[in-house]
Amino acid sequence: MKKHIILLLVMISIVGVSCSGEFDEVVPSADRPADQVFNDIGLARSFLSPAYSGVVRTPQLILEYNTSNAVSIDGAQRTAVSGPTAESSPVNGRWGAAITNIFRINEFFERALGIQFDALNEDFGNALKNRLIGEAFGLRAYYKWVLLKNYAGPSSVDGSMLGIPIIDDLLTTEDVNNVARSSYLESYNSIKKDLDSAYARIDVLRYEGNDDITGVQNTSRISREMIWALRTRLDLFSASPAYGIITWEQAAQTAYEAIGVIDGGALKTLQDYGDFNNTDNPDHLWRRAFSEDSDLERQHYPPSMFGTGEANPSQNLIDAFPDSNGYPINHPNSIYNGLNPYQNRDARFENFVFYNGENDFRNVTIETFNGGSDAVGGVRIRGTRTGYYLKKFLSSNVSLDPDSPGANKDFKVFALFTRAGLYLDFAEAAVEAYGINGSDGSMTFTAKDALAIVRDRNISNDLYLDIADDFLNSYRDLIRNERRIEFAFEGEYFYDIRRWMLPLGELTVPVRGMDIVKETDGSFSYSEKTIEARNFTDRMYYNPLPRTEVLKSNALIQNAGWE
Structure with missing residues (x-):
């Protein structure tokens, strides 16, 4: 048999x-x-x-290590520097x-x-x-x-x-x-x-209450929120340049309908990031069961905080964060100052990245300057290769210091689909389908409205959004940049750059870091350095089986x- x-x-x-x-x-x-x-x-x-x-x-x-967003403290991924093969690809196990x-x-x-x-x-x-x-x-x-x-x-x-x-x-x-x-x-x-x-x-749209069938204890299981979120993401990919199987109009309508069902027809203000430990975050449309531990902190805290600092964000990604007024840092109106590059930035920068200087996280000061405690040869032999460490997904409630009182674990919640992601899916599809206004005329909100909600959580005085929508290319680039930031370290950028079919020239730029020197007067000087090469060829827009x-x-x- x-x-x-x-x-x-x-x-x-x-x-x-x-x-x-x-x-x-x-x-x-x-x-x-x-x-x-x-x-x-x-x-x-x-x-x-x-x-x-x-x-x-x-x-x-x-997946982030196979883009220009980050590198591993352990060294280069061969599939990123030399290119993947059908025998060895970052997605083979899937x-x-x-x-x-x-x-x-x-x-x-x-x-x-x-x-x-x-x-x-x-x-x-x-x-x-x-x-x-x-x-x-x-x-x-x-x-x-x-x-x-x-x-x-x-x-x-x-x-x-x-x-x-x-x-x-x-x-x-x-x-x-x-x-x-x-x-x-x-x-x-x-x-x-x-x-x-x-x-x-x-x-059941969202599991709530105490009922055995529809109660909150079933949150990680399939719900109608998850179904709508997956429908939307599927349509977004299928309309993208790499596939072009359905129209952008269809993708935009699916996303609009999803928002209508999930949010009752009106866009909602997003929750603050907090410590990424909210087990009842209303913006999570689908997440797996949460855990209560300190695994991510041990893996990603900087050495001075008793972690191993595995993930090192790149300068390429850091440059994608706008200033606190929403302007790209290379815009003429930007208040970005290269002599003090970590001030006046989009709030996500503070939430997602440990950088040299005082960080709003357990009142710590991170030293990634040459000779600093978090640099190579500091507290440990290994230190950041880029000048930065990952902060996103970590909880400030967790202390790994054996001599300092504090919790040694906290809840960890990682969502696959979020309200912010749904809004960005709609914004991208709508602007591609309907142009700058991002609406078919019957919609009660536009691509710009959805994007404004996402940016409003991070930029208190957004002066750039109105300027960006003067030109389709500027607005398209803005949406793509928002996705790069919002989904940073989640692996989504790996897929986005492929489905967008970005030019090879953009996908082969080397990964950059920051070399930081502490001057005798206590100030810092900053100069960029190349960390890793990136290999990307035409065939890599599609992964091998x-x-x-x-x-x-x-x-x-x-x-x-x-x-």
């Missing part, structure tokens, strides 16, 4: 745990045969829950993880549709079963999206735009090896179909240029 390539019930027990308690049930094992698991609504839920394990729950810094979770979801569909209801509470059993089926459709749509986002590209055979292998049934190993990649449009429609099926079964997957398949076609 053929063996299914799925997680079989005869495998050893696996325990899926999150600190929030949302996914802490035991996965079925040999102690629970199939007829028991899939005839019990609770055990069936346990079987599906591990399919959440592949959902991103931490910053995707490896293929197997997504396919594995799709297999589990398909087994759930194969077996769980016949789940018996809770004999003691039929209404609860029916409601939970319906939600679980909706979750399964939503998760399958998400993993298809992961595959499409990472691997869509032109066929190496005829140049047609290919998507993903659509696997909607419980297949054998032999069957899977004969599944070809569908077209991008077919893949797009398959994701939309799964999202629509999820939407029909999940009748992992070569091992192509070789073992009878049907997969590689993306052009990666044969």
Whole structure:
């Protein structure tokens, strides 16, 4: 008998745990045969829950190291400096993880549709079963999206735009090896179909209250907010220059409708960033279960704060932060001062980056100047390569100093989809579809309105927004720059520069840092330095499929240029 390539019930027990308690049930094992698991609504839920394990729950810094946004303190990534290969790509691991979770979801569909209801509470059993089926459709749509986002590209055979292998049934190993990649449009429609099926079964916009089915304890699960956010991001990508499968008008309408449903038809003021530890942030449209620890602080605090300072933001990214009036720092009206480059900047600079001098974070002073405690050879042999350290995602409540009182852990919340991201998705699609005004005439808000909300959280006196919208190119560049800043260190820029198909000249600029010298009078002098080269060629607009997957398949076609 053929063996299914799925997680079989005869495998050893696996325990899926999150600190929030949302996914802490035991996965079925040999102690629970199939007829028991899939005839019990609770055990069936346990079987599906591990399919959440592949959902991103931490910053995707490896992708940032493959752009000009950041470098690792450990040294250059070969895939960034020399270029990726089909054997070694920064996204290679995403293929197997997504396919594995799709297999589990398909087994759930194969077996769980016949789940018996809770004999003691039929209404609860029916409601939970319906939600679980909706979750399964939503998760399958998400993993298809992961595959499409990472691997869509032109066929190496005829140049047609290919998507993903659509696997909607419980297949054998032999069957899977004969599944070809569908077209991008077919893949797009398959994701939309799964999202629509999820939407029909999940009748909750946002999990709130204490109800067993719709209560806040289910926050990390699929909701209608998540479905709308994913629909919007899918359409944004699909309309982009790299794919061009749908129109910008369609992408803008999807985003507008999403905002209408989620926000009730009116744009909302965004919450402050705080310490990125708000487990009930209303701007989070979908996040995985949070944790309570100090892992990110240990990994990214500067050495003087007892961290290892792994991620070093680049000067390229620092220069993208406007001044406190919203002007790009090279604009004639900018109040940016190169002699004192860290004053009068967009508030996100203070929230996202540790820089040389006094930082508004635990009242610390960071010393990245030559000879300083956070420079190379300071507190530790290794120090920042760029003059900066990552601050975003870290909590000022956490103290790693063994001699200083303070909390040694705090909540960590990483959202995949946010209200700010939704507004930026709309702003980009609307301005491409409708020009400077960013509206089809019937919309109650424009691209400019949405962008203003995002900037207002960070720029108290935005004088540049009206100037930027005089010219389409200026406004397009402004939106793209806002995405670069807002999504900094999340990995999204890696995909944006590809779907925008930015000119090769922009993608091959070296990563820069800042050399800082402390003068005898206590002042500092600043001079830029080159940190790493960047390699980007035409074929890299589309990632390669992992070569091992192509070789073992009878049907997969590689993306052009990666044969």
